[in-house]
Amino acid sequence: MVTGGDNHFPFLVDDIPHFTHYLPPQHLKEHSNPLHNHPAYSTVDQYFVDVDDVVAENIVAGKKAQKRARYFRLAGPRQQVFFEPQEVHACIVTCGGLCPGINTVIREIVCGLHHMYGVHDVVGIQGGYKGFYSKNTISLTPKSVNGIHKRGGTILGTSRGGHGTSKIVDSIQHRGINQVYIIGGDGTQKGVAAIYEEIRKRGLKVSVVGIPKTIDNDIPVIDKSFGFDTAIEEAQRAIDAAHVEAESNENGIGVVRLMGRNSGFIAMHATLASRDVDCCLIPESPFYLEGEGGLFEYIEHCLKEQGHMVMVIAEGAGHELISEDKNQIDASGNKLHEDAGSWLSQQIKDHFKEKGNISINLKYIDPTYMIRAVPSNASDNIYCTLLAHNAIHGAMAGYTGFTVGPVNGEHAYIPFQRITERQNKVVTTDRMWARVLSSTNQPTFLNPKQVNDQQTTSHN
Numbered sequence: 001m002v003t004g005g006d007n008h009f010p011f012l013v014d015d016i017p018h019f020t021h022y023l024p025p026q027h028l029k030e031h032s033n034p035l036h037n038h039p040a041y042s043t044v045d046q047y048f049v050d051v052d053d054v055v056a057e058n059i060v061a062g063k064k065a066q067k068r069a070r071y072f073r074l075a076g077p078r079q080q081v082f083f084e085p086q087e088v089h090a091c092i093v094t095c096g097g098l099c100p101g102i103n104t105v106i107r108e109i110v111c112g113l114h115h116m117y118g119v120h121d122v123v124g125i126q127g128g129y130k131g132f133y134s135k136n137t138i139s140l141t142p143k144s145v146n147g148i149h150k151r152g153g154t155i156l157g158t159s160r161g162g163h164g165t166s167k168i169v170d171s172i173q174h175r176g177i178n179q180v181y182i183i184g185g186d187g188t189q190k191g192v193a194a195i196y197e198e199i200r201k202r203g204l205k206v207s208v209v210g211i212p213k214t215i216d217n218d219i220p221v222i223d224k225s226f227g228f229d230t231a232i233e234e235a236q237r238a239i240d241a242a243h244v245e246a247e248s249n250e251n252g253i254g255v256v257r258l259m260g261r262n263s264g265f266i267a268m269h270a271t272l273a274s275r276d277v278d279c280c281l282i283p284e285s286p287f288y289l290e291g292e293g294g295l296f297e298y299i300e301h302c303l304k305e306q307g308h309m310v311m312v313i314a315e316g317a318g319h320e321l322i323s324e325d326k327n328q329i330d331a332s333g334n335k336l337h338e339d340a341g342s343w344l345s346q347q348i349k350d351h352f353k354e355k356g357n358i359s360i361n362l363k364y365i366d367p368t369y370m371i372r373a374v375p376s377n378a379s380d381n382i383y384c385t386l387l388a389h390n391a392i393h394g395a396m397a398g399y400t401g402f403t404v405g406p407v408n409g410e411h412a413y414i415p416f417q418r419i420t421e422r423q424n425k426v427v428t429t430d431r432m433w434a435r436v437l438s439s440t441n442q443p444t445f446l447n448p449k450q451v452n453d454q455q456t457t458s459h460n
């Protein structure tokens with residue numbers, strides 16, 4: 001499907017919009033990219049990306065591979081740009097939950113615009129979407145953002161809810177902003193798409209760029225989200241603590257709750273990395289407590305075999321078992337769940353008390369906000385830098401209405417629709433989940449018919 005592009009590719013490109021698609025030519029002027037004269041970049045052969053370079057969405061070939069491969073535009077600097085440096089008034093906003101690396105992205109947008117393109121007018125919108133119309137902006141300079149990548153959180157503040165598309169675009173128009181960088185998760189990206197549509201409707205020369213952020217790794221298409229590696233690393237500390245406590249006590253059970261409202265990626269990867277986890281529970285894999293093949297039976301088995309047990313539970317796991325108010329939502333409309341980790345810990349305690357055969361010693365650790373609040377690690381810092389720079393290159397080149405992110409290791413420009421149409425979930429028929437099951441030895445919690453029905457769908 002070619003979405004809004006030039007349509008001259010001999011293959012299927014999920015293309016992104018460009019100013020030339022909706023603005024009259026007399027309102028647009030092309031300029032040579034200032035990077036041609038930049039002492040660092042001009043000496044690098046092949047620094048510029050050919051306008052027609054693309055990235056394949058699927059790179060695995062074979063009989064089962066998709067017949068018609070789809071592509072995205074390769075991210076990176078173009079020879080020509082559609083903004084003069086002094087013409088650019090950029091803003092940055094951060095929305096949704098925290099994630100390691102947000103400050104690095106902010107820093108690199110500010111420094112990248114300044115050092116690569118000579119853009120000096122960058123402001124921060126404070127407190128998420130609602131900050132567009134309820135707060136003043138703050139000026140962002142390389143000096144003011146220096147060192148912020150060593151801090152967790154977001155220096156701009158964030159929030160949920162409060163997305164009023166018209167009011168936001170009014171504010172953008174009123175402030176004369178013509179490049180908008182919006183850092184946020186799946187909800188945020190839906191908001192970015194709405195802002196882009198309104199800007200296009202009003203015929204404004206404003207580039208709207210989404211930068212995907214989610215600690216849950218629930219954004220599809222991209223390889224993984226920034227901060228995810230840092231989160232997995234930080235989660236190890238909680239799992240290690242749970243393991244030490246469990247091992248040091250007779251019939252010790254360590255339960256660690258990790259984030260993941262709808263997707264269990266943090267729990268899955270933290271489990272695989274640790275190798276001390278005996279059971280990993282995620283939203284995508286329903287489980288049951290009582291009876292043959294159930295969780296209680298498995299806990300008893302672990303305690304008998306090794307004298308202790310470590311469990312990791314994603315916050316969204318087991319909600320089919322928990323009686324909770326299904327109508328509870330946060331300000332953005334996301335479903336709010338009861339604390340699955342506390343619930344499970346209580347169920348286990350009650351079970352063994354009632355049964356009276358084993359005296360357990362259970363320790364419950366909830367490190368969720370500690371994991372989210374740390375600064376990004378070295379590799380995430382580099383990832384954040386590439387995201388920020390590629391976002392800038394796209395905006396300067398006149399592209400708009402796109403998200404940037406790595407696809408099979410190459411950064412690409414991705415249309416919003418592909419990012420927002422579904423949530424990325426752990427595929428429990430995938431080899432990665434099989435690795436988890438094999439490393440923990442936990443039950444599948446599936447009956448034989450369900451096992452038969454499962455088909456391998458992925459190549460991970």
Ligand SMILES: Nc1ncnc2c1ncn2[C@@H]1O[C@H](COP(=O)(O)OP(=O)(O)OP(=O)(O)O)[C@@H](O)[C@H]1O
Pocket residue numbers: 095096097098128129130159160161162163184185186187188189190191192194213214215216331332334
């Ligand atoms: N469908 C939508 N249309 C417009 N705006 C939306 C939509 N969904 C969410 N938003 C706005 O996006 C912002 C962030 O959304 P949300 O709180 O769901 O976090 P998120 O971006 O998904 O990040 P995360 O899930 O990683 O915390 C909020 O200000 C919310 O109002």
Ligand SMILES: O=P(O)(O)OC[C@H]1O[C@](O)(CO)[C@@H](O)[C@@H]1O
Pocket residue numbers: 097098185215216259260261315330
């Ligand atoms: O308490 P807050 O700030 O709403 O954030 C919690 C949520 O943020 C996330 O980390 C990302 O959406 C979820 O896993 C979690 O439910």
Ligand SMILES: [Mg+2]
Pocket residue numbers: 096185186187
């Ligand atoms: Mg979300």
